[in-house]
Amino acid sequence: MSKRNVITFFMMFLIGILIFWYFIRDINMDVLIADFFTINWWWIAVAFLCMLLYLGLEAVVTKTIVDTQVDHFTWWDAIRVPLVEQLFNGITPFSSGGQPGQLYVMVQTGVDAGKASSTLLMKFVVFQTMIVINFILSLIVGFQYVEEKLHYLAWLVLFGFFVHLFVIVALLLIMYWYTFTKKLVDNLVKPLKIFMKDEKYLSFKEMLDNKIDTFHMESIRIAKQWKLMLKIIVITFFQLAFYYLIPYFIILALGFDQVNIIMIVSLHVLIFMIISLFPIPGGAGGAEYSFETLFKSFITNNTKLILALIAWRLITYYLGMILGAVAFFIRPNKIDK
Numbered sequence: 001m002s003k004r005n006v007i008t009f010f011m012m013f014l015i016g017i018l019i020f021w022y023f024i025r026d027i028n029m030d031v032l033i034a035d036f037f038t039i040n041w042w043w044i045a046v047a048f049l050c051m052l053l054y055l056g057l058e059a060v061v062t063k064t065i066v067d068t069q070v071d072h073f074t075w076w077d078a079i080r081v082p083l084v085e086q087l088f089n090g091i092t093p094f095s096s097g098g099q100p101g102q103l104y105v106m107v108q109t110g111v112d113a114g115k116a117s118s119t120l121l122m123k124f125v126v127f128q129t130m131i132v133i134n135f136i137l138s139l140i141v142g143f144q145y146v147e148e149k150l151h152y153l154a155w156l157v158l159f160g161f162f163v164h165l166f167v168i169v170a171l172l173l174i175m176y177w178y179t180f181t182k183k184l185v186d187n188l189v190k191p192l193k194i195f196m197k198d199e200k201y202l203s204f205k206e207m208l209d210n211k212i213d214t215f216h217m218e219s220i221r222i223a224k225q226w227k228l229m230l231k232i233i234v235i236t237f238f239q240l241a242f243y244y245l246i247p248y249f250i251i252l253a254l255g256f257d258q259v260n261i262i263m264i265v266s267l268h269v270l271i272f273m274i275i276s277l278f279p280i281p282g283g284a285g286g287a288e289y290s291f292e293t294l295f296k297s298f299i300t301n302n303t304k305l306i307l308a309l310i311a312w313r314l315i316t317y318y319l320g321m322i323l324g325a326v327a328f329f330i331r332p333n334k335i336d337k
Contacts, residue, residue: 001328008091008281009325015284016318023288023306035254035303043253044311050242050249051315055323057239058082061126061232065119068228069218070111074333077109087324090317093279099124105328110335117211118218123232125171128164130236131272134244135161138269141262146270149293160273171215178216185212243316244268247295250311254304267294282317 001009024032056079063078081102088101099120106116139161146157173181185208193201248264271290275283291309299305 001325005088005091009087009321012091012281012284012321013318016313019285019288020310020313023292023309027303027306031303032306035301035307038255039307040253040255043249047246047249047253047311047315048319050246051319054239054243055079055082055086055320057235057242058085058123061123061235061239062119064228064232064235065122066106066111066115068225069115069119070335072335073109073111074335077105077333077335080105080327080330080332083320083324083327085324086320087328090282090321090324092281095276095281105332108332114210114214115218118215121171121215122218125168125175126229126232126236127240128168128171130233130240132161132164132168134240134269135164135273138266142266142270145263146267146294149297156277157270157273160277163277164273174212174216175220178212182209182212244272246316247291247308247312250308250315251295251298253311254299254301254308256299256304259298264295264298270294287317288313 059075059078059082062081063073063075066073066078084101084105085098088097089095091097102120103113103116106119107113111119143157170181173184186205189205189208192204196204244265245261247268248259248261251259251264271287271294274290275287278284278286280286288309291312292305295308296302296305299308
């Protein structure tokens with residue numbers, strides 16, 4: 001990692017501590033400590049396991065796709081990919097560093113950059129498609145509740161939905177309407193000539209064309225393997241399901257066992273969308289505010305609500321960053337050429 005990334009890594013933990021302090025500043029510490037010792041740690045362990053399964057199943061998806069392209073891509077290298085993704089998602093605005101981070105560790109193992117890129121893009125298409133489908137279902141269940149609690153942020157959620165939908169449509173165009181997409185991209189990048197030297201513009205244009213060509217060829221090849229695609233879709237469905245269930249088990253751990261699991265999962269889907277729109281790495285501030293606002297109707301004890309918030313953030317955000325930092329500095333295996 002660069003020096004800037006290391007600084008950002010520690011800064012996000014410092015920001016997290018300040019945010020947690022903000023939420024607990026007016027709470028009686030004796031009550032907080034007493035409620036802490038009433039937590040059912042078995043349910044917390046289940047929530048923790050859900051996060052590990054979320055990461056593990058993404059590793060399964062990665063290995064499943066890469067195994068169609070190269071030989072001897074190890075499970076350890078497959079596990080490093082989602083862990084490093086969590087690290088760079090957590091320290092970059094809009095999670096923009098996740099894809100380059102994954103590409104870096106895959107190339108480290110000896111996977112060709114073009115094949116690694118196509119793998120990540122196919123994984124991304126399926127992942128985003130499942131997010132959009134889950135989001136539509138969650139809107140039906142929980143949007144009215146979100147609108148009542150978050151007001152104007154509810155419309156930001158809808159905006160996020162259309163952003164994700166636009167990304168999927170763009171990638172599908174590359175896959176299935178190649179000629180049109182190439183012409184569209186050519187027209188979109190032409191204005192860059194005004195701001196770039198001819199040599200740099202041509203280099204950028206060539207790089208972009210190569211990316212589109214590689215993704216188109218690899219995506220068509222993989223898409224023809226319908227059994228592989230079906231397998232990836234099923235695995236991704238369960239991957240996201242485990243992630244979305246985490247708040248439910250945390251709420252059970254705090255003694256609130258009468259909650260509606262469908263509503264809790266739906267709200268977590270919407271929170272996931274909200275976080276992706278905040279420019280601060282990890283959606284810091286926005287994530288905590290959304291969680292507290294949406295779940296305070298289910299966790300009626302304010303002290304336990306803060307404990308739930310802290311547990312949720314530690315499991316879904318900081319755990320991935322810590323594991324990612326460890327994975328990043330461990331030496332990868334090398335595939336046999």
